[in-house]
Amino acid sequence: MKLRETIDFIRSLYGKEAFIPLHAPVFAGNEKIYLQECIDSTFVSSVGRFVDRFEAMVAEFTGAAYAIATVNGTAALHVALKLVGVDEGSEVITQPLTFVATCNAISYCRARPVFVDVDKDTLGMSPDSLEAFLQKHAMVQGGVCINKTTGRRISAVVPMHTFGHPCRIDRIAELCERYAIPFVEDAAESLGSYFKGRHTGTYGRVGVFSFNGNKTITTGGGGMLVTDDEALAARAKHITTTAKIPHSYEYIHDEIGYNYRLPNLNAALGCAQMERLEEMLENKRATATAYRHYFEGVNDITFVEEPVDARSNYWLNAIILDSREERDRFLMESNGAGVMVRPIWRLMNRLTIYETCQSMPLDNALWLEERVVNIPSGVRL
Structure with a gap:
């Protein structure tokens, strides 16, 4: 060598x-200028024009109808899973070759990961392995996919675009439709990646991106959920903002929500980064x-x-x-x-926390x- x-x-x-x-x-663009503008405005938390602009910029770039900014990519994935119906006791099919956040977000929903293999050329979920698993273990009853081996509901499939290389997401989408399973794209690493001319993260009902300090662009820490579903986008914004009913001064919350909204200060960085x-x-x-x-x-x-x-x-x-x-x-x-x-x-599957999956x-x-x-x-x- x-x-x-x-x-x-x-x-x-x-x-x-x-x-x-x-x-x-x-940081070679307008980052310092926008940060100073944000500080001068005093809107440095989860409300401000930079949050709105950052969401609009990501939606336009990816071709998604809606984008909802979150405090990090793991939070975006957690919410995305909840939005498609992942709940306690269900199972989520994913890949073992991924960052731990993928499986942790599944666990936050008190669901259980199931692992299928990856392809050597894409490093992402193998449609062949997924299909083999579904043929052997899955059955659809009343529009719901059940794992015949465990008796649990298969509530989602989560492929991940490893290192920004798109997996064969079109075949995965076809399999999920055939078996009545919603799927969420973990596109945390793939902002700026396309498969068959379509941006990653836009094939499923929901896709998520990360803007951690080591990503292609960064907000310091941050994430984004993208979708074409208007109702789902509205619900995402609601539950990531502590499920607070909009009101000029009263604090009324109608369900358990999460304090997951991206601060305006971080979004200011994101706007400058998106420009370049x-x-x-x-x-x-x-x-x-x-x-x-x-x-x-x-x-x-x-x-x-x-x-x-x-x-x-x-x-x-x-x-x-x-x-x-x-x-x-x-x-x-x-x-x-x-x-x-x-x-x-x-x-x-080789970590002690997931080795029994x-x-x-x-x-x-x-x-x-x-x-x-x-x-x-x-x-x-």
């Missing part, structure tokens, strides 16, 4: 001397192209490219090593040389877990 040459190449992209982070935020999103996406695509060309000349490392029919945002560039041993050596030497790289997440064979996920490494992917100045 050309380990030293690879480290030197990354340094040539990002700078030879400084520590190179995996994905640092870049197209520029940042092109910058990141140029970096991915440079990586792809470089790794074409490295026999024992494969660069993860955008899948067929997709345009990826390349949020985090990823490479696949030949073995766990080679992966570990790459991780140790690169981080030791000041170039931040990281392994893929520990699979959810029902699973399909997860051969692809296990293979990827042993070999995938993320390499520096931030916007290059």
